[in-house]
Amino acid sequence: MNISYEQIKAFIAVADCGSFSAAAKQLGKHRTTLGQVVTNLEIETNMELFDRTSRYPQLTEEGQILYQHAKNLAETTRSFEQLCQNRERGIESEITIYHSSLVPMGLITDVMKGVRTKFPMVKVHWRQKNIEDVRLALSEGEADMAIMLVPAGQATTSIQFTYLLNMPFVLCATPDYMKYNQLTDLKALKRTRQLLLEDYITSGLAKTLTLSNHAEEISSIEVLMHLLLSGEGWAIVPRHCAEPHVQSGQLATIELDEINSTLQFPLNIWQRNAFFGPVAKEAISLLRQHSHDYGI
Numbered sequence: 001m002n003i004s005y006e007q008i009k010a011f012i013a014v015a016d017c018g019s020f021s022a023a024a025k026q027l028g029k030h031r032t033t034l035g036q037v038v039t040n041l042e043i044e045t046n047m048e049l050f051d052r053t054s055r056y057p058q059l060t061e062e063g064q065i066l067y068q069h070a071k072n073l074a075e076t077t078r079s080f081e082q083l084c085q086n087r088e089r090g091i092e093s094e095i096t097i098y099h100s101s102l103v104p105m106g107l108i109t110d111v112m113k114g115v116r117t118k119f120p121m122v123k124v125h126w127r128q129k130n131i132e133d134v135r136l137a138l139s140e141g142e143a144d145m146a147i148m149l150v151p152a153g154q155a156t157t158s159i160q161f162t163y164l165l166n167m168p169f170v171l172c173a174t175p176d177y178m179k180y181n182q183l184t185d186l187k188a189l190k191r192t193r194q195l196l197l198e199d200y201i202t203s204g205l206a207k208t209l210t211l212s213n214h215a216e217e218i219s220s221i222e223v224l225m226h227l228l229l230s231g232e233g234w235a236i237v238p239r240h241c242a243e244p245h246v247q248s249g250q251l252a253t254i255e256l257d258e259i260n261s262t263l264q265f266p267l268n269i270w271q272r273n274a275f276f277g278p279v280a281k282e283a284i285s286l287l288r289q290h291s292h293d294y295g296i
Contacts (some may be wrong), residue, residue, distance in 0.1 A: 007041035096124035098146040110290040146270040162269040165295025169263035171254035173234035193233030
C-alpha cells in the first residue's frame with residue numbers, strides 16, 4: 001500500500017467542502033485531477049470512500065471511519081512541516097521559562113496569547129521553581145530564561161537580567177481577624193500569627209517580610225491565600241493576589257505607613273545568554289509590554 005499525503009489532503013478537502021468542485025478550488029487543482037487523486041486513494045485502500053450516486057459526494061461507512069484518522073494525520077503532517085519551516089527560519093521549536101510562584105498568572109496568560117499569535121506551533125514550557133533551582137537550571141542550560149523577584153538593592157546574580165517592574169506587596173487579613181486581634185500597629189503584628197510564603201525565604205525576601213514572632217511557613221501561594229481567607233492569620237502578599245479579595249470584602253489591608261511604603265521588590269527576567277531566537281525575544285518583549293499592569 002502506497003498512500004500519499006496529497007491523497008489524504010484531497011480526501012479531507014472533498015469531505016469538508018461537500019463537493020469535488022469546491023475541494024478542487026480550495027486546493028488549487030482541476031476537478032478532474034482531484035477526482036483521480038481520490039480514486040487512486042480508494043484503489044490503494046481497496047475501499048469506496050464516497051457515495052457518488054447523488055449530486056454531492058457523501059462519505060460511506062468506510063470513509064467515515066477513515067476521515068478522523070486522516071484529519072489527525074493531516075494535523076501531524078502540518079505540524080511537521082511547520083517545524084521544518086521554523087527550523088529553516090531559525091525559530092525555536094520550544095523554549096523553557098522558569099518562574100517564581102509570585103509572578104502574576106495574568107502576565108503569563110497575556111504573554112502566551114501574544115506568542116501564539118506569531119508562533120502557534122512552538123512549545124513554551126512554564127515551570128515554577130525556587131531561586132536556587134533557577135540559578136542551576138540557567139547555568140546548566142535547562143532553562144532559557146526565568147522571571148524572579150529579588151530583594152531591593154541586592155545584586156541579582158552574574159546572570160544577565162532585564163528589569164520588568166517593582167512589584168507591590170500589601171499587608172492583609174480578614175476583617176474579623178483584624179478586628180479581633182486589633183491589628184492597628186506593628187506591635188500587634190508581631191504578637192499575632194503571620195503566614196509566610198516559603199518563596200520569601202529562598203529568595204531572601206524573608207528578611208524584610210518577616211515581622212511576627214509567630215511566623216508559619218507555607219509552601220505555595222495558593223495554600224497561603226486559602227488559609228488567609230479562612231482567618232488563620234495575617235500575611236504580606238503581592239498586591240495582585242490580594243486585590244480581588246479586598247474588592248469583594250473578604251480581605252482588608254492593614255495600613256501602616258512605616259511598612260507599606262517599603263513593600264515593593266523588583267521583578268526581573270534572568271537570561272541564560274544574550275543571544276535569543278525570535279520566540280524568546282517575543283516573550284521578553286511581551287513581558288515588558290504587559291508588566292506595567294502589575295507594578296508601580
